[in-house]
Amino acid sequence: MKEYKILLTGTVGAGKTTAIERVSETPPVMTDVPNSDTSIDKECTTVGLDFGQLTLDNGDRVRLFGTPGQARFDFLWKILIRNALGVIVLMDNSRPDPLGDLSTYTQGFAEALRTLPCVIGVGRLDAHPVPTLDDYAERLAVTGLVFPILGVDVRSRTDVILLIDTLLMQLEADMRGETE
Ligand SMILES: Nc1nc2c(ncn2[C@@H]2O[C@H](COP(=O)(O)OP(=O)(O)O)[C@@H](O)[C@H]2O)c(=O)[nH]1
Numbered sequence: 001m002k003e004y005k006i007l008l009t010g011t012v013g014a015g016k017t018t019a020i021e022r023v024s025e026t027p028p029v030m031t032d033v034p035n036s037d038t039s040i041d042k043e044c045t046t047v048g049l050d051f052g053q054l055t056l057d058n059g060d061r062v063r064l065f066g067t068p069g070q071a072r073f074d075f076l077w078k079i080l081i082r083n084a085l086g087v088i089v090l091m092d093n094s095r096p097d098p099l100g101d102l103s104t105y106t107q108g109f110a111e112a113l114r115t116l117p118c119v120i121g122v123g124r125l126d127a128h129p130v131p132t133l134d135d136y137a138e139r140l141a142v143t144g145l146v147f148p149i150l151g152v153d154v155r156s157r158t159d160v161i162l163l164i165d166t167l168l169m170q171l172e173a174d175m176r177g178e179t180e
């Protein structure tokens with residue numbers, strides 16, 4: 001049995017808390033509190049971290065850590081990324097500048113992303129088709145990064161599992177590459 005620590009990050013409201021709620025087998029640990037930031041239209045916001053865990057079909061265990069979304073908490077990102085084996089970045093395509101948001105996270109996690117696998121999950125694509133997944137790929141390519149980019153709805157358990165599986169597939173590919 002293997003154990004994976006995965007970090008889930010992304011903008012406020014992208015669905016980090018929802019994603020962890022959907023897949024966690026144990027009651028998720030949450031630190032959402034009433035939102036005092038009037039520039040963000042949301043009742044609750046994550047100040048600390050969310051945590052949940054699940055067992056995959058093959059018995060491997062995944063521990064999921066959700067980061068606070070706001071970039072002003074990036075000192076916490078650096079702590080939470082320790083020992084993580086991969087990063088899921090959730091994007092909200094209804095925001096004013098989703099590609100700018102993407103850059104915030106690729107810069108915030110730049111050091112980790114040099115070695116760790118990552119997958120980008122883009123939400124609310126149905127109502128907000130632009131930027132397209134290709135636009136995201138192009139933005140990533142500018143910084144020399146190549147990661148899978150998936151359109152997802154984190155309210156769907158299947159979609160959250162797909163993000164985790166996509167990340168773990170990269171991990172396994174990396175490990176095979178190392179032993180060959
Ligand atoms: N309509 C719609 N709502 C979504 C979608 N993805 C997430 N949401 C909603 O957006 C909110 C995300 O909140 P939350 O999980 O607290 O976001 P966090 O700040 O990243 O933790 C929840 O109410 C979700 O139900 C989507 O693709 N479409």
Ligand SMILES: [Mg+2]
Pocket residue numbers: 016017018032045046050066
């Ligand atoms: Mg949250």
